[in-house]
Structure formats: structure tokens, C-alpha cells
Amino acid sequence: MILILQLLLALSLSLRADGYNHYTVKDCITSSSDLSDLEYINTYYFNKDPYIQFNSTVGEFVGFTEFGVNNAERWNKGPEVQQERAELERYCKHNLPIYYSTILDKAVKPKIRLTSEKQASQGHPALLMCSAYGFYPPAIDVYWLRDGEKVTSDVVSTEEMADGNWYYQIHSHLEYTPTSGEKISCVVEHASSKKPIIVDWGGSFPDSDRDKIFIGASGFVLGIILSTAGFLYYKKKSPGQIRESSADIDPSGVLMSD
Numbered sequence: 001m002i003l004i005l006q007l008l009l010a011l012s013l014s015l016r017a018d019g020y021n022h023y024t025v026k027d028c029i030t031s032s033s034d035l036s037d038l039e040y041i042n043t044y045y046f047n048k049d050p051y052i053q054f055n056s057t058v059g060e061f062v063g064f065t066e067f068g069v070n071n072a073e074r075w076n077k078g079p080e081v082q083q084e085r086a087e088l089e090r091y092c093k094h095n096l097p098i099y100y101s102t103i104l105d106k107a108v109k110p111k112i113r114l115t116s117e118k119q120a121s122q123g124h125p126a127l128l129m130c131s132a133y134g135f136y137p138p139a140i141d142v143y144w145l146r147d148g149e150k151v152t153s154d155v156v157s158t159e160e161m162a163d164g165n166w167y168y169q170i171h172s173h174l175e176y177t178p179t180s181g182e183k184i185s186c187v188v189e190h191a192s193s194k195k196p197i198i199v200d201w202g203g204s205f206p207d208s209d210r211d212k213i214f215i216g217a218s219g220f221v222l223g224i225i226l227s228t229a230g231f232l233y234y235k236k237k238s239p240g241q242i243r244e245s246s247a248d249i250d251p252s253g254v255l256m257s258d
Helices: 066-075 079-104 207-237
Strands: 003-012 023-030 039-046 051-056 060-063 112-118 126-135 142-146 155-157 167-177 182-189 197-200 247-249 255-257
Touching: 023 079, 039 079, 039 247, 051 066, 060 079, 112 182, 112 197, 126 182, 142 155, 142 167, 155 182, 167 182
Parallel strands: none
Antiparallel strands: 003 023, 023 039, 039 051, 051 060, 112 126, 126 167, 142 182, 155 167, 182 197, 247 255
């Protein structure tokens, strides 16, 4: 991340539309919070055109026009160059820590949402979208895992987009052909979290496989219910064995009792 602390001082020589404008822009540029690579630049403009500049890395004034070159030679021999060299400490190193502590060191964790934009159909792949939103600072990394391996193709991602309220959002699309049992995950790395944020896609099975599993499981449960109901009905309709007296009839037709 490169931080530019900029102070614009505009000195207008005329308020008319066809007037002249003379102003300076002071920049403090760094890419680290310890300010180890801090650079101070003061540029003088006349009608939006720079004509002379001081750069702390160069250590002196440099002119861009004839007027600027003449002034640079004169200022580099006078007190002006010493004053500009002191601005790195007085202006930049004094203000940048304030910006870091109040703004840049603050981080807001992104909210992650994983959705299906298009279901897989015969001959057409599925489309998943991973959205990260409401995060700060804007630097973020969003990528996909397929069975633990980083996906390097069929991925399209947007740039970080400002919401207009200091927060940002980003979206990544994955086009893929589902395979039964595979695991698809969206991974987000951001300064607000020490570890990568991983969100797994719940639809591990393609729609056809999920339908087959559901039908098979439903049939198995229904079979158990019908079998149990039949057994209970049989038990209810079958009383215990009752011993009854028996009688035999002999060939002569006389009833004979035991």
C-alpha cells in the first residue's frame, strides 16, 4: 500500500476565468508504516504546468522550464534548499503517523457470501460467485480451492470497488463442471484477519446426484415404514393359540368323544 499525504496550497493571481493560477503541491510518499522509504516532494505549478520541484531523494531543486531552471540554480545556493530538506522531518514524519493511527491501522473484516449464479446442465458448467463486502482497507485477495487445490483457470474477478462510505466490495466468479463428492471453497485474505477466511460451498453434489441420493434414501425409509406397519397389522389380527376339544366319528356314524 502506498500512502500519499498531500497538501494543496493554491495562490490565485486572478479570480477571472482567464486569470493565472500559481500553487504548490506537497507530497509525502511511503509504502511502509515505519516510514523507512519516506519521500518528500514539493512541486510548483503555474496554470497546472509544473515548472520547478524539490525532491528529498534528489536533495535539491530541479527546474522543468527556463524560468524553473533559473530559479532552481538560485534556490539551491540559498536558504530555500535547506528549508525544503527540513520538511521531510517537520512535515511528513510529523503528519503520517497520525494518519496511520487514525485511518490506515484500522481494519474492518469483510462479510463473505457464496452463491450459485447458474446451475449445471447438460453440456453447460455451473457458475458460482464469491462476494466480499463491507471491508477496509481495500487491499484484498480472493481465490478458489477445489479439493484443497488452488483454481487457476475459469475464474473472473472484479477490482476492489468503493461503496462510497470508506468500505469496499469485490466479486469473484468460478465456472466449473461439478463432480460428485468434490469440495469447492472460496478463500479471502485480508488485513483484518490473521488467517485466511474460508467459506465452503454447500452444494457438494451436482443436482442430479443429489436427486438420486434423495430418492434412494426416501425409498429406503418408506420401505421400513411399510414393513413395520404390515408386521403390526399381522400381530393384531392373529390371536394366541386356543386348545379345543376334538371329536372323531367312526365309520358306523357313532360320535365318539375322547
